[in-house]
Amino acid sequence: MPLIAAAELTRFVEAILKAGGAPPHKASIAAASLVGSNLRGVDSHGVLLVPRYIDKLRSGEIDANADGRVLSESGACMLFDGENGIGQWISEQCCGHAIRMAQANGLGMVVARDSNHFGAAAWWAQKIRDSGAGPCPATTASGAMTGGATGAMTDAMTDGTGGGTSGGMIGIVLCNASPLVPPWQGKQGRIGTNPICMAVPGPWLLDMATTTVAANRIFKAVINGQEEIPAGWALDSGGVPTTSAGAAAKGLLMPLGGYKGSGLGMMVEILCAVLAGSAMANEVGGIRVAGRPSRTSQTFLAIDIARFMSVAEFTARMEKLVGIMKSTPAAPGYSEVLVAGDPEWRTEAERLRNGIPVDAGNWKELCQTAAQLGVTAVPAGTLA
Numbered sequence: 001m002p003l004i005a006a007a008e009l010t011r012f013v014e015a016i017l018k019a020g021g022a023p024p025h026k027a028s029i030a031a032a033s034l035v036g037s038n039l040r041g042v043d044s045h046g047v048l049l050v051p052r053y054i055d056k057l058r059s060g061e062i063d064a065n066a067d068g069r070v071l072s073e074s075g076a077c078m079l080f081d082g083e084n085g086i087g088q089w090i091s092e093q094c095c096g097h098a099i100r101m102a103q104a105n106g107l108g109m110v111v112a113r114d115s116n117h118f119g120a121a122a123w124w125a126q127k128i129r130d131s132g133a134g135p136c137p138a139t140t141a142s143g144a145m146t147g148g149a150t151g152a153m154t155d156a157m158t159d160g161t162g163g164g165t166s167g168g169m170i171g172i173v174l175c176n177a178s179p180l181v182p183p184w185q186g187k188q189g190r191i192g193t194n195p196i197c198m199a200v201p202g203p204w205l206l207d208m209a210t211t212t213v214a215a216n217r218i219f220k221a222v223i224n225g226q227e228e229i230p231a232g233w234a235l236d237s238g239g240v241p242t243t244s245a246g247a248a249a250k251g252l253l254m255p256l257g258g259y260k261g262s263g264l265g266m267m268v269e270i271l272c273a274v275l276a277g278s279a280m281a282n283e284v285g286g287i288r289v290a291g292r293p294s295r296t297s298q299t300f301l302a303i304d305i306a307r308f309m310s311v312a313e314f315t316a317r318m319e320k321l322v323g324i325m326k327s328t329p330a331a332p333g334y335s336e337v338l339v340a341g342d343p344e345w346r347t348e349a350e351r352l353r354n355g356i357p358v359d360a361g362n363w364k365e366l367c368q369t370a371a372q373l374g375v376t377a378v379p380a381g382t383l384a
Helices: 004-021 022-037 047-059 085-103 119-135 151-159 215-223 245-249 257-274 311-326 342-354 358-373
Strands: 070-072 077-083 107-115 169-175 196-199 205-208 296-304
Touching: 004 022, 004 047, 004 070, 004 358, 022 047, 022 085, 047 169, 047 215, 047 358, 070 085, 077 085, 077 151, 085 107, 085 119, 085 169, 085 296, 107 257, 119 169, 119 196, 119 205, 119 296, 169 257, 205 342, 215 358, 257 296
Parallel strands: 077 107
Antiparallel strands: 070 077, 107 296, 169 196, 169 296, 196 205
């Protein structure tokens, strides 16, 4: 299994995206977000997606040159048209707008329509969380950002400070996705994994799909020759539970917690697609759906903590709350109580020290994509 330093892997992915048609500033943002997911151990939303991005860019199903535009802004609310642009670039701008409106109003909510895959929601929720350190980028008349806003997050990715204790806002990010999930008691896909993410100052970060697992964990298993997946992850194409990775890849994902997960998925669909006036449910495409744009919707909410209490007081209260949770005696079979964010921060620290492991099947596909575009692969085992 290749082991690659985060900085080298980021440069490699950025070069592939640029060769595939992404402008340099957009390639940089997308590469940072994807490698950031690998650093946190969320490999399903990392560099394994690059070949799918390239397919979409080269077919014109993602418009690399689209910047998006503000359709309406009223008080703390904005509707943004992604114009089928690169999802990370659209999200970069929407985060900036949400932060700006929260600084002015205490809250800022941006709903984006006709966007594309944006990586992991945690990248964007953390960007909002960490926004208290300085002013937002300026915007053009169309609402497009004129200055990069990725510096703080990129620095955290390279120096290991992404532990969730900085910043001054609460960031909540939602999005809809390809319809791979049946409604409870159904056997055809209607909504997506529809993740919910919340980042706060302090040692807690929730980023969860409303399914048992993200779809890309199943696709990753198939690419890497893993025949079996755990029970409870997926259904086959007939709606029957399966542990076959191949059958799951052609089938459906299970809602998290049965009807409750189905309800949460619907909540996300409403707050994203219904509110955006965009594609809903099985109208949505995806990075593995050829022949049409994804038309994904995303929602970005920024909450200015200082309107309620000082950030220092909030952070101290978060630390106390997490401490109360962690003081619980561990149940049989467990050595400690973990809270949301703990596994990812530990993985990030380890991978910053030792490099990012990339499964052999994913690495082969990434290098094949690079070769097709004339990009030289990073030597496996390259460490900073």
